[in-house]
Amino acid sequence: MGRTVVILALGSRGDVQPCLALGRGLNRQGDVVRVIASRRYHGLITQAGLEFHSLTLDPAEIIASPQGQELLAGGRSAGRFIRGIHRILQPLMARMLSEVETGVEGADLILTPSLGLLGLHLSQYLEVPYAFIHFQPSHPSGEFPHPLLPAARLLGAFGNRLSFYAVDLACWLVCRGAVNTWRREKLGLPPMSPLGPFRHARSAPVLCAFSPVVVPRPNDWGANVHLTGYWFHEEPSWTPSPDLLDFLDSGPPPVYVGFGSMSTGDCEATDRIVRAALRRAGLRGVLTGEPATSDDDVLVVGDVPHGWLFPRMAAVVHHGGAGTTAAALRAGVASLVCPFFGDQPYWAERVHRLGAGPKPLPARHLSVPLLTERLRAVAGNNGYAETARRLGRALNAEDGVAHACRALERLAIAR
Numbered sequence: 001m002g003r004t005v006v007i008l009a010l011g012s013r014g015d016v017q018p019c020l021a022l023g024r025g026l027n028r029q030g031d032v033v034r035v036i037a038s039r040r041y042h043g044l045i046t047q048a049g050l051e052f053h054s055l056t057l058d059p060a061e062i063i064a065s066p067q068g069q070e071l072l073a074g075g076r077s078a079g080r081f082i083r084g085i086h087r088i089l090q091p092l093m094a095r096m097l098s099e100v101e102t103g104v105e106g107a108d109l110i111l112t113p114s115l116g117l118l119g120l121h122l123s124q125y126l127e128v129p130y131a132f133i134h135f136q137p138s139h140p141s142g143e144f145p146h147p148l149l150p151a152a153r154l155l156g157a158f159g160n161r162l163s164f165y166a167v168d169l170a171c172w173l174v175c176r177g178a179v180n181t182w183r184r185e186k187l188g189l190p191p192m193s194p195l196g197p198f199r200h201a202r203s204a205p206v207l208c209a210f211s212p213v214v215v216p217r218p219n220d221w222g223a224n225v226h227l228t229g230y231w232f233h234e235e236p237s238w239t240p241s242p243d244l245l246d247f248l249d250s251g252p253p254p255v256y257v258g259f260g261s262m263s264t265g266d267c268e269a270t271d272r273i274v275r276a277a278l279r280r281a282g283l284r285g286v287l288t289g290e291p292a293t294s295d296d297d298v299l300v301v302g303d304v305p306h307g308w309l310f311p312r313m314a315a316v317v318h319h320g321g322a323g324t325t326a327a328a329l330r331a332g333v334a335s336l337v338c339p340f341f342g343d344q345p346y347w348a349e350r351v352h353r354l355g356a357g358p359k360p361l362p363a364r365h366l367s368v369p370l371l372t373e374r375l376r377a378v379a380g381n382n383g384y385a386e387t388a389r390r391l392g393r394a395l396n397a398e399d400g401v402a403h404a405c406r407a408l409e410r411l412a413i414a415r
Contacts, residue, residue: 002026002029002030002031002032003031003032003108003109004031004032004033004034004106004107004108004109005023005026005031005032005033005034005107005108005109005110005111005408006033006034006035006036006053006103006104006107006109006110006111007019007022007023007033007034007035007036007111007112007133008036008037008100008103008110008111008112008113008118008119009035009036009037009041010037010055010057010113010115011113011135012260012321013041013044013260013323014260014321014322014323014324015113015135015322015323016035016037016038016041016044016045017044017232017233017323018135018209018230018231018232018233018323019035019037019111019133019231020035020044020045020048020050020233021231021232021233021234021400021401022111022207022209022231022401022404022405023035023048023050024048024049024050024233024401025231025401025402025404025405026405026408027049027050029405029409032051033050033051034050034051034052034053034103034107035050035051035052035053036053036054036055036099036100036103036104037052037053037054037055038054038055038056038057038058039054039055039056039058040058042054047237048233053099053102053103054099055096055099055100055103056092056095056096056099057092057096057099093175093178093179093182094178094181094182097118097178097179097182097186098182098186100118100122101122101125101182101186101187104122104126107122107126107128108128109128109129109130109131109408109411110122110123110126110128110129110130110131111130111131111132111133111207111408112130112132112133113132113133113134113135114132114134114138114168114171114201115171115175117172117179117197117201118179119131119132119204120197120200120201120204121179121182121183121187121189124187124189125187125188125189129205129411130204130205131204131205131206131207131407131408131411132201132204132205132206132207133206133207133209134206134207134208134209134210135209135210135322135323135343136210136322136343136346136347137208137210137215137218138164138167139164139206139208139221139225140161140164140165140202141160141161141164141218141220141221142156142157142158142160142161142218142220143157143160143218143219143220144160144218145159145160145163145164146163146164146166146167147342147343147345147346148163148167148342148343148346149163149166149167150345150346150349152166165198168198169194169195169198172194172197172198173194176192176194179192180192203222203224204224205224205226205407205408205411206224206225206226207226207228207404207407207408208225208226208227208228209228209229209230209231209322209400209404210227210229210230210322210326211227211229211230211326211394211395211398211400212227212229213391213394213395213398214326214329214350214354214391214395215227215350226403226404226407228400228401228403228404228407229395229398229399229400229403230326230330230395230398230400231400231401231404232307232326232327232330232400232401234307235305235307235308238305238308240304240308241301243291243294243299244286244299244301244304247284247286247299248312251284252284252314253284253312253313253314254283254284254285254286254299254313254314255278255283255284255285255286255313255314255315255316255317255375255378255379256285256286256287256309256310256313256315256316256317256318257274257278257285257286257287257288257317257318258287258288258317258318259288259318259319259338259340259363260318260319260321260324267289270366271287271289271293273366273367273368273371274287274317274371275287275298276368276372277368277371277372277375278297278298278375279297280368280372281372281375281376281379283314283375283379284297284298284299285297285298285299286298286299286300286301286309286313287299287300287301288300288301288302288304289301306323306324306327306328306331307327307330307331310327310328310330310331310333311331311332311333313331313333314333314379315333315334315335315336315357315375315378315379315384316328316331316333316334316335316336317335317336317337317338317375317378318335318336318337318338319337319338319339319340319344319363320337320338320339320340320343320344320345320346320347320348320351320360321344321347322343322347325337325347325350325351326395328351328388329351329356329388329391329392329395330392330395330396331388331392332388332389332390332391332392332393333385333388333392334356334357334378334379334381334384334385334387334388335351335356335357335378335388336357336358336360336361336374336375336377336378337351337352337357337360337361338360338361338362338363338366339360339362339363340362340363340364345360345362348360354387354391355383355384355387356384356387356388356391357378357384357388358374358377358378358381358384359374361374
């Protein structure tokens with residue numbers, strides 16, 4: 001008989017979909033999988049054949065809020081990012097922790113992001129194993145810095161490794177009060193000291209849901225860290241609209257421009273910049289937004305699976321979320337990344353360094369001249385296109401879900 005595996009998916013759709021891919025893989029080997037996520041993903045999760053437990057926390061609403069817009073304005077500053085996350089989550093923490101506690105009832109295995117080290121606390125409460133899920137390289141290494149602290153590389157291997165501990169400690173300290181209250185009053189566990197969790201968490205299994213083709217495995221990661229490859233969730237029931245098919249057939253491949261759940265603060269101004277830059281670059285475009293605003297050279301679409309759309313594009317312009325970056329690389333098309341905050345500048349840099357796209361254009365610097373220049377580069381450079389195709393072939397040859405399932409099976413056997 002299979003296990004009950006609970007996956008905590010706290011982020012946006014780009015974080016939820018890989019969890020669905022992993023959940024379906026675990027389902028196929030006989031496990032029952034429950035996903036704890038925002039209620040906006042209820043249909044997506046149940047259509048994948050997985051159990052759903054609702055969180056009132058909604059990442060899209062947070063990003064659209066004044067606090068979320070302030071967070072986006074912080075750019076690459078790790079300190080502002082962590083403080084902003086704290087201000088947003090602090091009033092929501094008690095309710096979220098209560099909902100998570102209910103959602104893990106009956107679990108035999110818990111898979112969580114590193115936020116607040118929730119997997120550790122829930123594992124101690126239920127006396128079951130846990131593993132962390134990383135969508136970016138967040139496990140300490142001397143070979144590169146934490147994605148939120150890129151400047152630490154100036155201090156060499158020591159600075160690189162220290163950056164991971166600094167980010168982890170900062171994140172723990174901002175939520176320690178709420179988590180320790182929860183441990184004491186709800187879980188019946190003693191509170192943890194400022195450094196207490198890390199003695200336990202550093203040896204915990206880690207599933208890195210990205211590819212060694214994109215992020216080569218550091219030599220100093222231990223056997224507990226599994227660099228599995230990406231987890232791609234397919235949506236076989238989806239069919240394109242006639243308008244989309246007609247547009248794709250009516251001219252050369254267009255450029256996709258979309259920033260996921262990110263917001264520039266003035267969406268109308270951003271839309272004008274994008275359309276003007278596409279016209280100047282002589283390119284057709286597929287944008288996300290209100291379909292009624294389409295014109296002859298720009299088709300505006302709603303929710304279209306990236307796995308279907310991106311391979312049909314001449315290039316992709318996106319915000320650099322881990323999931324969108326993975327989808328663009330897998331599609332084998334060049335990318336222009338316009339990062340907003342968090343780990344997005346890291347993925348933007350990786351795409352550029354891999355040779356799959358031009359120098360990133362931060363979202364706060366979007367203008368018609370700069371975007372026009374980058375659009376011409378991403379759509380017209382055969383070097384970017386060939387590198388992207390090579391990376392796409394390599395990613396399509398991987399099976400990250402199978403690798404992750406094998407790692408979790410070994411975890412069960414070891415226990």
